[in-house]
Amino acid sequence: MASEVNGNSTHAKEEEEPMDISSVTHTEHYQTLIDAGLPQKVAERLDDIFQTGLVAYADLDERAIDALREFNEEGAMSVLQQFKESDLSHVQNKSAFLCGVMKTYRQREKQGNKVQESTKGPDESKIKALLDRTGYTLDVTTGQRKYGGPPPEEIYLGQQPGVGTEVSYLLSKFL
Numbered sequence: 603m604a605s606e607v608n609g610n611s612t613h614a615k616e617e618e619e620p621m622d623i624s625s626v627t628h629t630e631h632y633q634t635l636i637d638a639g640l641p642q643k644v645a646e647r648l649d650d651i652f653q654t655g656l657v658a659y660a661d662l663d664e665r666a667i668d669a670l671r672e673f674n675e676e677g678a679m680s681v682l683q684q685f686k687e688s689d690l691s692h693v694q695n696k697s698a699f700l701c702g703v704m705k706t707y708r709q710r711e712k713q714g715n716k717v718q719e720s721t722k723g724p725d726e727s728k729i730k731a732l733l734d735r736t737g738y739t740l741d742v743t744t745g746q747r748k749y750g751g752p753p754p755e756e757i758y759l760g761q762q763p764g765v766g767t768e769v770s771y772l773l774s775k776f777l
Contacts, residue, residue, distance in 0.1 A: 631659040639671045644678040651686050661696040669704050681707050689726050692742040699742075 629652045635645035652659055670678055685703050693699045737754035752762045
């Protein structure tokens with residue numbers, strides 16, 4: 603539909619229906635994220651992650667929220683997407699893990715590389731099979747996986763190894 607405005611023909615914008623946001627539900631922490639200075643889209647994405655149960659608000663400390671606030675909206679959304687796609691089942695400190703994702707993103711950005719999805723480590727199905735087979739535990743922190751600990755009682759009933767008997771090796775070599 604065209605109309606004349608000051609002698610110029612313009613196309614009238616078709617009326618758009620207002621977006622129905624009444625069905626959007628947020629956690630009780632959504633407003634806290636907004637009050638912390640996160641852009642609305644970023645707060646909504648993080649709130650969505652809370653709703654999935656992947657991470658709880660209490661799992662993230664102020665340092666992680668502050669670091670996320672320093673990103674532009676596109677960067678923050680990319681970081682949160684990568685965080686959401688990560689396997690956090692063995693991650694003890696999810697706040698530190700998120701900070702690690704942000705640090706990696708910044709490093710890649712500084713190098714001038716387009717930030718791409720990186721490999722997420724060893725094949726998770728092989729890790730699960732190894733843990734099931736051996737009964738050992740796996741502790742995942744930012745950039746590090748600790749496999750083992752004292753042998754589980756189901757596997758070894760003898761004297762437990764003492765302090766200083768830890769052996770470090772790359773888990774990926776055995777998967």
